[in-house]
Each structure stands twice: as C-alpha cells, then as structure tokens.
Amino acid sequence: MEEKHKEIDRGNAVIQIKGLKKSFGDLHVLRGVDLDIFKGENLVVLGRSGTGKSVLIKIIAGLLKPDAGSVNVLGDDVASLKPKELDQLRLKIGFSFQNSALYDSMTVRENLEFPLVRNVRDLSRADIDAAVEEVLENVGLSQTINQMPSELSGGQRKRIGIARTLILKPEIMLYDEPTAGLDPITSIDINNLINEVQERNHTSSIIITHDLTCAKMTGDRVAMLLDGRFERQGTFDEVFNTDDERVKAFYDYNFIQ
Amino acid sequence: MSKPNTKPDEAEAEKPVITRRLDQVFLDLNDVAQFVARFFREVFVPPYEGKEIIRQCYAVGYKSLGLISLTGFITGIVFTNQSRPSLAEFGATSWLPSLIAIALVRALAPLVTALIASGKVGSNIGAELGSMRVTEQIDAMEVSATNPYKFLVVTRVLATTLTIPVLTLYTMFVGLMGAFVNVTANEQTSFPSFIQEVFGAITYLDLFSSVIKSFFFGFTIGMVGSYKGYNSSKGTEGVGKAANASVVTSMFLVFIEELLALQIVSALRGG
Numbered sequence: 412m413e414e415k416h417k418e419i420d421r422g423n424a425v426i427q428i429k430g431l432k433k434s435f436g437d438l439h440v441l442r443g444v445d446l447d448i449f450k451g452e453n454l455v456v457l458g459r460s461g462t463g464k465s466v467l468i469k470i471i472a473g474l475l476k477p478d479a480g481s482v483n484v485l486g487d488d489v490a491s492l493k494p495k496e497l498d499q500l501r502l503k504i505g506f507s508f509q510n511s512a513l514y515d516s517m518t519v520r521e522n523l524e525f526p527l528v529r530n531v532r533d534l535s536r537a538d539i540d541a542a543v544e545e546v547l548e549n550v551g552l553s554q555t556i557n558q559m560p561s562e563l564s565g566g567q568r569k570r571i572g573i574a575r576t577l578i579l580k581p582e583i584m585l586y587d588e589p590t591a592g593l594d595p596i597t598s599i600d601i602n603n604l605i606n607e608v609q610e611r612n613h614t615s616s617i618i619i620t621h622d623l624t625c626a627k628m629t630g631d632r633v634a635m636l637l638d639g640r641f642e643r644q645g646t647f648d649e650v651f652n653t654d655d656e657r658v659k660a661f662y663d664y665n666f667i668q
Numbered sequence: 669m670s671k672p673n674t675k676p677d678e679a680e681a682e683k684p685v686i687t688r689r690l691d692q693v694f695l696d697l698n699d700v701a702q703f704v705a706r707f708f709r710e711v712f713v714p715p716y717e718g719k720e721i722i723r724q725c726y727a728v729g730y731k732s733l734g735l736i737s738l739t740g741f742i743t744g745i746v747f748t749n750q751s752r753p754s755l756a757e758f759g760a761t762s763w764l765p766s767l768i769a770i771a772l773v774r775a776l777a778p779l780v781t782a783l784i785a786s787g788k789v790g791s792n793i794g795a796e797l798g799s800m801r802v803t804e805q806i807d808a809m810e811v812s813a814t815n816p817y818k819f820l821v822v823t824r825v826l827a828t829t830l831t832i833p834v835l836t837l838y839t840m841f842v843g844l845m846g847a848f849v850n851v852t853a854n855e856q857t858s859f860p861s862f863i864q865e866v867f868g869a870i871t872y873l874d875l876f877s878s879v880i881k882s883f884f885f886g887f888t889i890g891m892v893g894s895y896k897g898y899n900s901s902k903g904t905e906g907v908g909k910a911a912n913a914s915v916v917t918s919m920f921l922v923f924i925e926e927l928l929a930l931q932i933v934s935a936l937r938g939g
Binding site: 513 | 715796800803804805807808809810811812813814
C-alpha cells in the first residue's frame with residue numbers, strides 16, 4: 412500500500428494546541444500535548460485505547476474542558492469562548508463519532524436536516540432538500556433518505572454520520588475511530604471517503620484511529636500519542652522507522668508490510 | 669492543627685463518612701437546582717421547538733390513553749364496590765355517587781394518572797435520554813451547535829406538564845363511568861341522577877386544585893425523567909438505572925406533592 416503524499420502549507424495552522432493537560436481523577440491521560448494542524452492537512456492521531464485520543468478531539472470541540480494548556484481553533488481560544496461564540500465555532504467543525512451517533516428516532520433525512528434547519532435561517536424547503544440530496548450523493552447513499560438508522564449497516568451509518576457533519580460545510584473535520592467495527596472492504600471505502608472529503612471540501616482533519624491501514628491511506632502526517640504526549644510525529648514511515656518497542660508492537664499487530 | 673500541605677483529595681478522604689455523604693447530597697441538590705433553573709431560563713427564549721413539543725405531547729398523551737382508560741375505569745368500579753358495604757351499614761348507598769365523585773376528583777384521578785405516567789412516561793424519558801447520552805447523540809447535538817437541553821428536556825417537560833392535567837380530567841371521566849356502571853348495576857341509578865349527584869358533590873375548588881396539582885405532577889415527572897436520563901452515566905447499566913430511578917423518584921415526589929397539596933387545599937377550605 413502506497414503512503415499518501417500531499418503538499419501541505421506548514422505556515423497556516425488551523426488548530427494550535429499548547430501544553431494541554433487533562434486528568435480524570437488519578438488517571439492522567441494528556442500530560443502536556445503540543446500539536447499544530449495545518450490548513451488542508453489530514454493528521455492521524457495514533458495511540459492505544461485509553462491514551463486520550465478521543466479526549467483530545469472532545470476538548471477541541473469544546474465538549475470537555477482542559478485542566479491546563481490552550482487549544483486555539485481558527486483563531487479562537489476554545490476554553491475562553493462564551494456559549495454563543497462556541498456554537499459559532501462549532502459550525503466550522505464537523506465531528507464524526509465512533510458509533511456515528513445518529514439520532515435513532517429520526518429518519519436519515521431528518522438526521523441530515525437537524526443541524527441545517529437549526530443553524531441556517533431563511534432556508535426554503537427546496538434549499539433544504541437540495542442540501543440533503545447533495546450530501547447524500549457525496550457519500551453515495553441517496554437511496555437511504557427515508558430509512559431509519561436501525562435499518563442501516565455499520566458502514567452506512569458511518570457515512571450518514573459524516574454526511575450530517577458535511578451539511579454545514581465545516582472547515583475542520585474530527586473523525587473518532589472512523590473504521591472501528593467495520594470489515595476491511597468497508598473500512599477502505601470509509602478511508603477513501605475521508606480523502607474525498609479532504610479534496611472536495613478542502614477540510615483540515617484529525618483522524619483518531621488505531622487502524623494503521625486507515626492511518627496510511629488517509630494521513631498526510633501521523634502523530635503517535637505515547638504516555639500522554641505526542642512523542643513521535645511525521646510521515647507514516649518516519650513514525651514507524653524506530654526501535655521503540657511501544658511503536659513496533661503497534662505496527663506488528665496491524666501486520667502491514 | 670492546620671495542614672497546609674494536604675492535597676484536596678486527601679483532605680476529602682480524611683472527612684468522616686457522614687460528612688462526605690452530606691457534602692454529596694448538597695452537591696447533588698445544587699446540580700438538580702441548576703438543571704431545573706435552566707428550564708426556566710430556556711423555555712421562553714427562541715427558537716421554539718413547536719413541532720417536537722407536539723410530537724412529545726402525542727407520545728405522552730395519546731400513547732398513555734389506553735392504559736389510563738383501563739386503570740381509570742377499573743379504579744371507578746373497584747372503589748365503588750369497596751365503598752358500598754360501609755355506606756350500606758348506614759343505609760346510605762344513595763350517597764355512593766357523591767362519595768366516588770369527591771374521592772376521584774380530589775385525589776384518585778390525579779394520583780392514578782401521575783403514577784401511571786411516572787411508570788410509563790417517566791421511565792421512557794429516562795431510558796430514551798439515557799440511551800442518547802450513552803450513544804453520544806446528545807454530544808452530537810452539542811457539537812452541531814444545537815442546544816440539546818432545549819430540544820430534549822424543555823420539550824419533554826412542557827409535554828408532560830401540559831398533557832398530564834388533560835389526562836387527569838380524562839381519568840376523572842372514565843373513573844366516573846366505571847363507578848356509574850357499578851352503581852347502575854347494583855342500585856339501578858339512572859345516568860341523569862348519577863350525574864346530578866356527582867356535580868352536586870364536587871366544587872370548583874376540587875376541580876381546579878386537582879388540575880393545578882396535576883401541572884406540578886406533570887412537571888415533576890418530566891423533569892425527573894429528563895434529569896436522570898440526561899445525566900446518566902456511561903454504559904447500558906446507566907440507561908437501566910436512569911429509567912428505574914426516574915420511576916422511583918418521580919413516584920416519591922408525586923406523593924410528597926400530594927401531601928403538600930392536601931395541606932394547602934384544606935387551608936383554603938378553611939379547615
């Protein structure tokens with residue numbers, strides 16, 4: 412499998428994280444994280460379960476408060492934003508949840524309309540329908556428009572979850588374990604979709620995963636979270652070209668040659 | 669002696685168990701108070717989720733109608749039947765419609781409706797919101813710049829507050845119909861004279877106090893279910909606990925409110 416190559420402008424950071432710390436009781440998950448994400452870049456965050464990968468993107472989206480450090484997203488310090496300002500910022504961030512988090516009492520159409528009608532005023536019925544159809548077409552699931560989430564497969568749910576975030580045309584995408592629980596073929600489809608979203612919507616993304624195939628296919632850069640810090644960053648090959656046993660064990664388990 | 673170097677966690681651990689539990693009770697009460705206060709802050713501020721409120725009213729009202737009809741009707745029959753022997757001892761079975769009307773309107777209908785709603789609606793709200801919390805649907809609303817409290821909690825609490833008084837009036841009606849069936853079968857009382865007896869016995873104060881009481885019952889059931897579900901802990905166990913705690917807590921609070929209402933209405937009646 413070829414490593415992904417895309418030229419990234421390293422002078423334009425859309426997310427800047429400095430000295431970020433977060434603990435839950437005695438469990439110190441993030442112990443001083445520093446990280447920049449650049450415009451148009453797909454950054455893959457790798458790490459073992461429980462190392463704080465999901466916590467990191469929840470802090471970026473303002474769902475969790477950090478204990479120390481700063482997170483600057485598109486020029487705004489997330490922790491110091493008032494609720495309305497945070498909502499304005501969230502309109503520019505798409506969050507794809509690990510289990511898709513589709514609203515299970517609503518159809519696919521209602522799921523997609525939900526953020527749109529509540530955040531974009533003065534839309535006609537035709538505008539809403541056109542937006543819904545466009546994002547569904549982009550994820551290749553136009554036929555599911557009237558289905559309930561319970562009628563969809565795992566891969567379809569992931570796609571609809573991504574479509575729901577895309578309907579607000581975000582500048583930043585946060586993917587939490589996009590291929591978790593999916594078969595290899597569906598996982599490749601999702602990886603391709605992540606790259607399509609990057610190309611078509613010019614988004615900058617953080618992809619949380621421990622699937623190295625996903626990391627290699629989607630990541631312009633890889634950062635590995637070890638003991639609460641990003642100890643290794645770079646291209647996929649740069650990160651894994653090491654004698655560090657913790658990194659090698661991660662690589663060996665995924666059987667990538 | 670002061671211990672300036674003691675960490676907060678260690679200081680907490682050194683407190684007696686009773687003090688720690690009391691602290692937790694007050695912290696929990698503060699949490700509940702903030703959750704309830706948020707309702708009043710958000711209920712009058714646009715945007716209004718009218719469509720969702722109607723959907724929730726339908727879920728609370730229409731879907732409880734079958735169970736309420738059955739329990740209300742049976743309550744009317746059973747209460748009439750159980751009251752007859754006592755009145756018969758004094759040769760006063762003709763007072764049955766009056767007795768039933770007072771009991772149903774003042775206490776039985778609001779209580780039966782609230783208890784049925786606690787079991788059916790309260791547990792449903794607790795489980796639904798708990799499951800939404802566990803599957804990150806509430807987080808998904810938040811990150812899409814939508815206020816989940818407004819969409820999920822305000823709509824449900826409004827629906828229970830508005831619908832349960834209507835259901836209470838309906839329970840009064842079906843309960844009285846149950847009573848009439850029993851009375852007419854045993855005492856051959858005609859419908860017009862039954863109705864005359866019923867309306868002769870109850871006052872506007874009885875009716876209004878019951879309806880107002882039901883608003884509070886509805887608010888409590890919606891708020892408790894929402895609070896337990898919205899703040900449910902992670903995992904499927906948390907969903908079960910949220911549903912169960914919604915029923916137990918709201919039933920307990922309904923009885924407390926009934927007791928308070930009894931004191932207030934008795935004072936209004938002048939004794």
